[in-house]
Amino acid sequence: MAHEVIISGFGGQGVMSLGQLLTYAGMLEGKNVSWLPSYGPEMRGGTANCSVIITDELVGSPIVTEATAVIAMNLPSLEKFEKTILAEGLLIINSSLVDSKTTRDDIDVIYIPANEIADELGNNRVANMVMLGAYLEKTRVVSPDSIIESLREVLGHSKEHLVPVNQEALKRGAQLVKNKG
Amino acid sequence: MAHEVIISGFGGQGVMSLGQLLTYAGMLEGKNVSWLPSYGPEMRGGTANCSVIITDELVGSPIVTEATAVIAMNLPSLEKFEKTILAEGLLIINSSLVDSKTTRDDIDVIYIPANEIADELGNNRVANMVMLGAYLEKTRVVSPDSIIESLREVLGHSKEHLVPVNQEALKRGAQLVKNKG
Amino acid sequence: MAKVTFNEDLCKGCELCTTVCPKNIVIMDKHRINSKGYHPATVEEMDKCIGCAFCARICPDVVIEVEK
Amino acid sequence: MAKVTFNEDLCKGCELCTTVCPKNIVIMDKHRINSKGYHPATVEEMDKCIGCAFCARICPDVVIEVEK
């Protein structure tokens, strides 16, 4: 199956790097992958997003116009992208920052208080990893191990100490889904 | 008949303005005319030339590649252009500056000691007009009056005093041809 | 008496205004978030304001109006 | 004793060399015309030449060689 995901949020919430980790992991698992960022001056303080495709088929356009999943880290992201989700697709909302609910009733929705969990973990920069944990648990696109391997690759040796907290964040996100499911 | 003339000499010998006068006169007489200068850095101190076409037909290319006449004010001009003259065409050589004779025997050649005559007239800048006088007498392309009218146009009122010497130069050139013919 | 008014939704929370107030009364309102997603600047003890307009002068987003 | 030599065919008759000779011996040869069509510069009273090379120094066309 082709996974076509949009990850979106404020600049600084780590949406770009989240997408890259996911793409990297897909590559490690031998899938065909692509990652495409939004770019432009609207990024200045505004929202940023990226499209990730992980598939066994060939990747044509890297643009995701019909998403199998959307990870919305803030309200503008939800508003902008919920309509792009395919019927029976997945929407993961960061309920720490988003009060609203989705208006779609033909999709699967998960609310994750990502910032709160990240705060609990003592590092609010891993909110994105909590979201990713949930996404992986739900879709099993790639294994969390591949994500951690990717993370090691990206962080480099000097930041090896950050791996455990990220690992933990992934787990907590997954846990939430398991509990609900 | 179409007259296609090349006028050539050192920069400063007035070959460009000679060509323009002839063209102007042709226009005054209701002919179709064109004037085309050589241009480029080789003019710097080197030779300059222009092509003049006076015809009742339409003027196509303003380039003269097969000349009905060549007016050669100096040696390099003779060497460069004598071969472009049509059989039975006309070559007028400024014998004041050109020692050599032409190598062509299928054309009409006139030798005019233009600078000497101009010196006699007390103005060595009218050597070109002496040559023109000869050319007109030979070909009757336009009338000397039209040339003078053109000259008046070009010189403007302030230089009206130069008209007589030019007129005289034309005559002297014509005279030489008459004497020979 | 003087008064400062914040066009709050324009505030980007840069905090520059807080550094120039001679009365030290301009603060960031950590309890609120404006439509842009920032904690906006505000004045709590308005009575201390002398209307010097320093806060307005340095605000890059022309958020502040001052009356005296 | 000094000697100046003109690579005559390169001369453009600009006359600059004639203005700098301390001995005033560089002149334009009005009787000859070189292949370029100019009256070339020349020295007539070579024995007066002191080999200062001023004429060569100012010549823009490197026409002149000087020996001493």
Add this chain to the structure above:
Amino acid sequence: MAKVLMKGNEAIAEAAIQAGCRYFFGYPITPQNEIPAYMAKMLPKVGGCFLQAESEISAINMVYGAAGAGARVMTSSSSPGISLKQEGISYIVGAELPCLIVNIVRGGPGLGGIQPAQSDYFQAVKGGGHGDYHMVVLAPSSIQEMVDLVTDGFDIADKYRNPVMILGDGMLGQMMEPVEFREKKTILPEKPWATTGNKEGKPRNIINSLFIDPQGLEDHVLKLYKKYDEMKENEVRVECYNCEDAEIIIAAYGTMARIAKNVIQMAEEQGIKIGLIRPITLWPFPVDTFKKWADSHHVKAFLSLEMSMGQMVEDIRLSVDGAKPVHFYGRTGGMVPTPKAILEEIKKIREGI
């Protein structure tokens, strides 16, 4: 008015002044230097302004500013200088400003040479600058036509708010021919969009080509292309000469078209029927004219004659669309094809038919 004998370059300049052009920004380059020289002399006398810019880039951007301020304005240059203006031209199109740009083409590429050439055809008609855009490109082949097209060029520019280019060459710029300046009242159009100051109550005028939202930019480009469709509808100009029962039709513009006429005469003397299609607008290209003649049974082939390595020939092939063979003959780098050589070429084509 009486005929006067004028150099092409000077005629362009005089025609521009008579057409109400009062601003000229340019930078020297051979073989078009008579244009700025004439402007420098004459513009101050009619209350205009000539300014030699520090470069071609500055010149085209001064034109941008002056055009935006509502002036009838022009610039001129030759090949390398026109290359430098490409960004500016793209901006002027994008901001929908009218102006006249003259290219007196010389041989390229690089510093090349200074003799006449037609090797900037692609640059002029396909767009040497970035983005989707077009300019009306006018190719006079006599000094009289140069004068007439300068006037028309300004009007077309104003009508569509788009730059217009005159594509000449060193020969047309340097040669002299009789020319008549037809008495014509120039009525400059109102330009309510010009930035002449924002009086209270009026909307502000903004000269701009930035559309950060891609949908906005696409809409803008579509608007430009609507204008291009109108230009294709209204502005195509072409001369057909001797085409009726011609066996081979030459296509040539500008200087080349003059030479083509000599060829036609020579051919006629030898009993060969040759016609000429002379595009006067190189863009919009006279596609329909070519189509029409391509459909005539007597026309066996086309021959594009160029002072370049084969550029216009592509537009002819696109127009003829395979209906008849389209041949090419050209010289480049400042070399001008001779009527004789062209006739040889034609004879070869006839043998092949």
Add this chain to the structure above:
Amino acid sequence: MAKVLMKGNEAIAEAAIQAGCRYFFGYPITPQNEIPAYMAKMLPKVGGCFLQAESEISAINMVYGAAGAGARVMTSSSSPGISLKQEGISYIVGAELPCLIVNIVRGGPGLGGIQPAQSDYFQAVKGGGHGDYHMVVLAPSSIQEMVDLVTDGFDIADKYRNPVMILGDGMLGQMMEPVEFREKKTILPEKPWATTGNKEGKPRNIINSLFIDPQGLEDHVLKLYKKYDEMKENEVRVECYNCEDAEIIIAAYGTMARIAKNVIQMAEEQGIKIGLIRPITLWPFPVDTFKKWADSHHVKAFLSLEMSMGQMVEDIRLSVDGAKPVHFYGRTGGMVPTPKAILEEIKKIREGI
């Protein structure tokens, strides 16, 4: 080597370094800024030199100097910046210097926008600069291909002593894909013509594009065109995908070709047979490939898909030469056609057949 995930822009830079490029001169512009940033970081580590020039014009002229001095050298920019380089490109061609020029295209004309576009096609393949010339223009459609073509581009440039352009777009520059850097020994060719100093006894080397005698310039241009003929012979690259028994053949390059593959898949699911010709060299254009398929009875029509207002479509028409209808569909200004809309377009064409 193992696969790595890389942004297109960074992949270009890394590929260049691996291909032995040690000199980069450029000027910032979105969406290609990752190229200079990568070069700034990496070149000093391999003994090379990165220099941010004061402008695109300076950058291309620094490239001219460095290439003449014998270096493997590149520059990159995006649309408005590439317009500014046109004079320089024409000089580099004229002086027969090898270099790589990258254009990560964005929407135009003018300042336009910064989203991906293909509207600089004409500029790249027809020659945005003055004079008769060509460049090999390579259009990758994946990051892996970008890497491969950068290497090949340098080699082609050296082989013919002519600049080579990589024509990408904002999407290819910004996206990430897995890429493998194939182990390849770079053997830089000898450049005896380079100006590295004139040792006694050797002939002097002169880098120049001026030929003041028109016959000399024409001879030079003919020499260039001989090289272009060789390039047409040797360097054409094209991918045919699904063309066997296709009813309609899409032509698309770069990003558009990726989307075309989605369309083909969608169409297949609906029982419609669509093929794709993907020119990899936009110049020399794969004329013969188009001719070949145009002659197949099963092919009813071609459709040029572009992120521009219809530019490559002209080269397709020239190739097909009337044998089959050639349609066009495009979006511009940063808008990217969706597979759905394209399929609609295809269905309309099928109805018309």
Add this chain to the structure above:
Amino acid sequence: MAKVFEKPKALTDKPFHYCPGCTHGIVHCLVAEAIDELGIREKTVGVAPVGCAVFAYDYFNCDMHEAAHGRAPAVATGIKRVLPDNVVFTYQGDGDLASIGAAEIVHAANRGERLTTIFINNAIYGMTGGQMAPTSLVGQVTTTSPYGRSADTEGHPIRVSEMLATLEGVAYIERVSVHDIKNINRAKKAIKKAFEIQLEGKGFALVEVLSTCPTNWGMTPIEALRWLETNMIPYYPLGVKKEVE
């Protein structure tokens, strides 16, 4: 109560798109106030650069041109030659004015064009994401000087005002800063004067404003003001560089 500070009339209602704490906004306000105080809004034509201030045409409430990168002085020259009685100003960044547009500014200044130029020196290319500017300080890390600007290979930062002050056509050049209230007030005076110089037809006027780019400097806005004060001012001395009577 009277208004002692409100949004100038010469600014539109459009909110600025600048990053939080970016001093472009302060300078916009000063320019607008000068226009208001001189009562010239209706006859002013502004020229926006390519740089973070590219949308200045949306902010200044007068007729505006958007110029190509670096070419604002040429565009403004074209406008001013056509409309000598209007007031024309340009607003340019340091990449725009000092790098790609170096020839244009030198020549507009040398010609003594009656223009008012606001030159924002923030020692970086803001809009394109933080590349080295000709004005970046030695040692400053940017995306294109990742090891810090090296005087040896990239040269020292260019002092544009000092360089232009050598030109005859220049009537007025001053360098100011906006890192605190005192300096903002001085900047305001300078900007107003630069318009007055144009109104008096004296020649070319330019105000260089030392500015911040918190985003690409990687600092908070407050840190950025301090960095400006501590690092930029010593290298770029404030004050009048030229003034003709």
Add this chain to the structure above:
Amino acid sequence: MAKVFEKPKALTDKPFHYCPGCTHGIVHCLVAEAIDELGIREKTVGVAPVGCAVFAYDYFNCDMHEAAHGRAPAVATGIKRVLPDNVVFTYQGDGDLASIGAAEIVHAANRGERLTTIFINNAIYGMTGGQMAPTSLVGQVTTTSPYGRSADTEGHPIRVSEMLATLEGVAYIERVSVHDIKNINRAKKAIKKAFEIQLEGKGFALVEVLSTCPTNWGMTPIEALRWLETNMIPYYPLGVKKEVE
């Protein structure tokens, strides 16, 4: 007898195409002598401009590049960065260097590129037939200033050396003239020094040479030298404008 003056080895045998009395020829000779005296011919790469000296590549007996109009400093930068151990010089006219190429020279100078620039200021565009240069004097009649250059509309002539001397990267700038023997000898020293500065790696070096253009000034060569002396030198003071130790 020994040769006290002969054609330098660093000149080819090709006769110059310059007009009679044009001082371009004198300066060529001085440059070639400096190269000979320093023994650097084999490692020197020259860059010719677009201007009357466009054919300099035919005259200097070393490897040469012909640059686009105004871009010689950029071309030279490209060469020098690739060949830091070679000696690179440019030869540019005043249209080339001071007008179209203003940005390139300012930035090459500011970067302190190790280049030697010979700048021929003849107050006119020679090659294109006598248009106004940025260095043309006020009142000077040219084809594009037919009523004489007006300071009011065209600005005062630009003093490039003084302007560039404000830049940190400049190691040496001197203005010289070639209107008489004494000055030619001074010019020779300056040109040689400008090469030495490069050999020592000190930074950017430029020698501005006041020159004549008898053809476009409409004077005899001798008159032209006097005009230079009487009119140009008072406006363009000779001497060292900058020199670092």
